[in-house]
Amino acid sequence: MKLPRLSTRTLVLLSLLVLLAAALLLSGCGTSDLPQNTFAAEGEVARKQRDILIYWVLGPAAIIFIVVEGLIVYAMIRYRRKSDDEVPTQVHGNTRMELAWTIAPAILLLVLAVPVVEGIADLGRSPRADALHIRVTGLQWRWQFEYMDPEYANADGEPLRVFDEVHIPTKREIGLEILSADVLHSFWVPRLAGKQDAIAGSTRHMWLNADRPGSYSGQCAEFCGLQHADMRLTMVAQEENEFEEWIQGELADDAGSGPGDSADGPANGPEDGPANGPGAPAEGSNGE
């Protein structure tokens, strides 16, 4: 069988293709105005989550890929078989090189572990005492938000409840209590913060804030059945005074509509649903 020809040009083309893919990756994320672009962070949490990737990982990863892949493509071109009876020197290994390429990456990776652990601790802290408290309940296939601070209770002393669109003040920390009324869901507003799963039977906590007023879209990120794709939400960040105005208007509306009014209620209320608020959480945030 004759040796097939694979021209140098093909191999160069191949490497260009791969680099093009990488360029596509980065340029795609640079387009900042897309509604769910995780790189277009508009809050402290999302910014930290993005920056650790940009400053610690993407650069080194790109360099490692280009160097290793470059060496591979070089070797494929440089060491092609020229005649059928050539037999190269039978090299079995080199202990020094082995140690080098075991220890060097290990050190590099352990350095990387420092910002990781730091970031986990930073994001994992409890919300500040002065935070605005909202209880988020995922249910098939809607999001229910309840303003838990006493000042936003309605006439019956119950928290103000809204669905799928929630308003928050800017520049103030928001403490979220996350629950599920049925299956698992995951609360996610990409431009403000990464996910927190909603676990049926327990409560989880997270915090976030928004730098600027705006409407930030998000959606359920844990597969939750038939209409998982439609379980979307919007987080509207407003200046403090506009937020107050909005919430007072909602409270007034709430008082206007009778308690039996279910127009705002969940479309698919499960039997253990949140109509009267989710059952008492079984355990604390790290209960598992």
Added chain:
Amino acid sequence: MAGVVTRPRPTSILEALRGVRQQAESYQGIWSWIATVDHKRIGMMYGVTAFCFFLLGGVEALLIRLQLTTANGQVLDPDQYNRIFTMHGTTMIFLVVMPLSAAFFNLLVPLMIGARDVAFPRLNAFSYWVFLGGGLLMNASFFTGGNIFQGELGAPDGGWFGYAPLTLNRFSAGEGIDYWAMGLQILGIASMASGFNFVVTILNMRAPGMTLLRMPLFIWMTLATSLLIIFAMPIIAVALFELLFDRLFEANYFNTLVGGRPLLWQHMFWLFGHPEVYILILPAMGIVSEVLPTFSRKPLFGYPFVVFSGIAIAFMSWGVWAHHMYTTGLGTVANSAFGVSTILIAVPTGVKIFNWLGTIWGGSIRLVTPFMFSMGFITMFIIGGLTGVMHSIVPSDYQQQDTYFVVAHFHQVLMGGAIFALFSGIYYWFPKFSGKFLNEKLGQLHFWLMFIGFNLTFQPMMVLGLLGMPRRIYTYEEGLGWEVLNMIATAGAFFIATSVLVFIINVVVSVRSKERAGADPWDGRTLEWSVPSPPPPYDFEEIPEVHTRDEFWHRKYVEDETGRMVPIVAGGALQEEEHEEEHQHIHMPSPSYFPIIAAMGLPLIAAGLIYWEWINMLPLIAVGAAMVVVGIYGWALEPEAE
């Protein structure tokens, strides 16, 4: 066991059995396949069956891609979409990559270690039939949803990960999840049986002189994979029993209404699931570690380091499962621990890649199809590895979790990695088992179409994930900036589909061609190339004696005075078919139909249990159980052939 002759006990039932047995020796055509215990035939059956499932899973993938091509796609409704993506994942993992790896274990292990068959040939046949039964049972679920021709599908709809409580009756009515759980349970039995078989084979049946550190790397990776299977499968088995008890008998393991714990499922699933990832990738690494030395004409660089990095990966795979669960709220300490363990698993993976580079460096490289697929594997696997490190960056993973970034990452590893390596293995060993080459031109076309298609499909998904596209959504709105990239991904998927068609054409063309591949068409290094292509049923006329790693290479080449390797004139192999008559004395295990009887009882029991509330299905359980009992007893008592 092969090679042992025992005298049958003289009872009348056994006399009768022996009569049937003697007949079995002369079975022709399909019956000779059904009763076969020959590791090569079982390997081929594994391969062909897994490839059929690959086509099925591929069609499912194309349907998913068609649905997502544009915003608000109308190809599938949400119900169909959920069932199809569930079956796509389950099929590709359990019915394609695992059994394709098993095909290579079966075909190669005895030949590479200088044995005539595996330790338990009938158990080997049993594994295959159980796998087939489990796969068919699971796919039979498609027909349980009503009229399938009107698009009423009945397949499972809980995702391949089957997170409770979505998989409980309350949220997933119908029998899809039952079929899924029972199917996986049965497939687990097949994997366990073959896992034990290969551990025993590798430890006990190596040719004289083949010490552990003289084993080909593929054998090492088979051993590591088999051990992972033995320890990982029981975990998913327990989890599946719990789920089935919840679904069938109203138990409350995961029922949150009465205090059941959904995260229990996740911990058990991923404690199985992460070793499973390495069950899928270690055989691929083994294949690449055989292909590169042959086509570079150099031994594997740093053999002991590649061996021990493989073992290190296998060990460490037990300590990283919760990186699938960062967003469940495990707490700071657990997330940190699993973050760091996940970071560190990159070290042995990197060692392997550097050693592969060391292997081709300074070699004499032949850029034929099997080599190209191996290089495709390494390239894609580097990206898969680097994106894997990105997932260990826990704060960033809170964003990436459950997005298309993750989809891109694991396809990079499992398709760009495992599937490319498996195709590399197919092109490499096809001549050994068929006696024919796969056509090189079509092979190159296959490789390039698949490589380009792969990158077109999955690199845009990385961006989609960072742009906030979650997984498992059947549709998306306009204006999120996802349309163009999704369209590219769909186009790429059709490149891949075309490349698979080219492969099928290649197999047909090549099998029909008259060009014969000799015993050693690639200038191979390991023992399988020392026997004729295709190998005779007994593999080795004489059990070889092994003196060194790359034994066969050293029979062909010696060092001359200057230290250069020169071929020995009239090399050590190729004394094929010299004295055909003298092989009659080689005793090989006889064919047996008991493995298939025992194996086919299992899906019947499973089907009976799924419908146990209909009283008339209970006999099905009895019939299935009887088949298992009869099969196992017949198997145990069956006399050896004289």
